Each structure stands twice: as structure tokens, then as C-alpha cells.
Amino acid sequence: MATDDAAVSKGGLFIPLIDFAKFLHGTPPERAATADAILRGFQTAGFIYLKNHPIPPSVLRRAFARSADFFDQPLAAKLALGWTTPAANRGYSSPGREKVSQLRDVDEVQRERCAAPDLKESLEIGRDSDPLFANLWPAEGEGKLRGFRADMVDFFDRCKSMHEDLMRAIALGMGLGEGFFGKFVDAGDNTLRLLHYPAVKADVFQANPGQVRAGEHSDYGSVTLLFQDSRGGLQVRSPTGQFIDAAPIEGTVVINAGDLLARWSNDTIKSTVHRVVEPPRRDCVEYPPRYSIACVYAPRAQPASPVPAD
Ligand SMILES: O=C(O)CCC(=O)C(=O)O
Numbered sequence: 001m002a003t004d005d006a007a008v009s010k011g012g013l014f015i016p017l018i019d020f021a022k023f024l025h026g027t028p029p030e031r032a033a034t035a036d037a038i039l040r041g042f043q044t045a046g047f048i049y050l051k052n053h054p055i056p057p058s059v060l061r062r063a064f065a066r067s068a069d070f071f072d073q074p075l076a077a078k079l080a081l082g083w084t085t086p087a088a089n090r091g092y093s094s095p096g097r098e099k100v101s102q103l104r105d106v107d108e109v110q111r112e113r114c115a116a117p118d119l120k121e122s123l124e125i126g127r128d129s130d131p132l133f134a135n136l137w138p139a140e141g142e143g144k145l146r147g148f149r150a151d152m153v154d155f156f157d158r159c160k161s162m163h164e165d166l167m168r169a170i171a172l173g174m175g176l177g178e179g180f181f182g183k184f185v186d187a188g189d190n191t192l193r194l195l196h197y198p199a200v201k202a203d204v205f206q207a208n209p210g211q212v213r214a215g216e217h218s219d220y221g222s223v224t225l226l227f228q229d230s231r232g233g234l235q236v237r238s239p240t241g242q243f244i245d246a247a248p249i250e251g252t253v254v255i256n257a258g259d260l261l262a263r264w265s266n267d268t269i270k271s272t273v274h275r276v277v278e279p280p281r282r283d284c285v286e287y288p289p290r291y292s293i294a295c296v297y298a299p300r301a302q303p304a305s306p307v308p309a310d
């Protein structure tokens, strides 16, 4: 059965490759089997790969091209859209600014940032209609970034809709009503995260064995959709503690459960640690840039209806 295909099977880590169309358009038994496979993947690996997902290749190609156009701007233009506060969590973070980590102590994070800064830059985009926080968009102008905002809002909405489908599958797999999570996730208080790992000399990794493109961490939300280009470097921690390559597979999206879903499921679902490292070693002086797009889902910031007093 398609749901038993492995995207990754190594070192005790089995990440299933699942046909999402069987959940979206299948017969009731196909939908149920696919929902079970999705839930099992999150319970065992914390990660799944989905094929035949609803975001068309042309839309993805466009999102990646627009992301490259954004990062291609002069640094000063990007810094003008600088990330400000965790509450807003919007805007641009220049290389070396963000260090993803499992550490909780700010001084320890700072030491890790100095020893092995994440070799990446990012743009965080939140719900565009949020009444509290505004996205930081490049000026529309006539250049390459014309239409950037409209394209990103469209991509954001497509990811939101896919997230709602996924939460329906998880609820079905858990034996709950399909709509169980609906009222928690329908606001779309999510974060679209454009990531660019600039070209880097191979000897940077050789000179510093702790050097990474993104440090080891778990994600904070319910699930993260992760679209990656063909460069490689994403690794997922296996149940025995080894980091295993989660290589790109054309036409698929990698999805991982985050801390919130682990909490919601009483830790039956795993929020698994992952990182981005030196790409598969090859004979080159410089590794090319890598782009990825992560959509991190969070529950609605405000309750859907007033919470009863007691
Ligand atoms: O770029 C990647 O492949 C991973 C990014 C990631 O894990 C994150 O931003 O949370």
C-alpha cells in the first residue's frame, strides 16, 4: 500500500511517504487508512512526507522564485524590514541574527550563536489581516518584487487550507470527529518563513565541526509544512539519537509535528529535533545556496467565542 512507502528508513528512523490525495479525494476506507498512516508517522518519527498534496508545482516554483528575488535585494533594503519582537514575529532576520536551538538560557544561546552562527537569513510573514501586528512588506515598486505581497498572501492561504486538511486527518486518525481541531486552528495565526541559506565555502564546515546552517531544534507549533529545494542538508534525529538525512524528494512536502501538537496529544505525538547541516559532501570549493519555505502553524491567538467565566 502507498502509505507504507518509506521516504527515509535508516538508523531506526522510518519516515513514511504518504499519498495525501487518498485522504483528500479517497473512499472512506482510503481516507481512514491514510489518516492512520499520518498519525502513526507523527507518533513514531514525528515526521512524514506527503505526495500529491494540494499545492501545485507552478505555485511552489513561483513562491521559491519570489523568495529568491526578496533575498537578492541589497542588505540595507532587507534590514529596513527588520524583525522586531517575538510577539509580532514578523520581518527580516539577517545572517547570524537568529540561532535556533533547544537551549533555554539566553547566555548559552549567545555562546552557541558566537561559536556556530546559523548560516541563514529569513523573512517571517504572519496573517496579513491580523489587527494587532502588520507584516513588513517590501515597497511594491516596478521591479522584481512587484506582486510579492499578493503572491505570498496567496501562498499563505493555500498553506492554511492544507493545514486544516491535515488537522482533519490527525483528528480522524485519533478517533475524534474530523472537525475536532477546527475551532483552534481556523484563524490562520500561522507563520510563513522564507529561508535562504547563502552559498558557503566548504572549508567553513571543515574548519568548525560544530558549524551548521540551522541549529538543532524542535518546532513550536502544531505542525510545520517544509518545502525544500534539491540541495539537501536537512537532518532528523532518530529515536536512537543519530541525525539522519531527510533528503529532498521531488513533488513532496516534509511535515513535522511541533511542541504544541505533542502537548495536545499528551506526548503520544513526537516533536522531533531536526537541523540543517553541510549538504551531502561533494568535491567543491563552495556549496550553492539553499532555499526552503516553512509554514509553522499556531492555534488562533484569540478564542473563537468568549470563554465562560467558570
Ligand atoms: O530549512 C529547513 O530545511 C529547515 C528549517 C526549519 O527547521 C525551521 O525553520 O524550523
Ligand SMILES: [Fe+2]
Pocket (backbone or CB within 6 Å): 217, 218, 219, 224, 274
Ligand atoms: Fe524546524
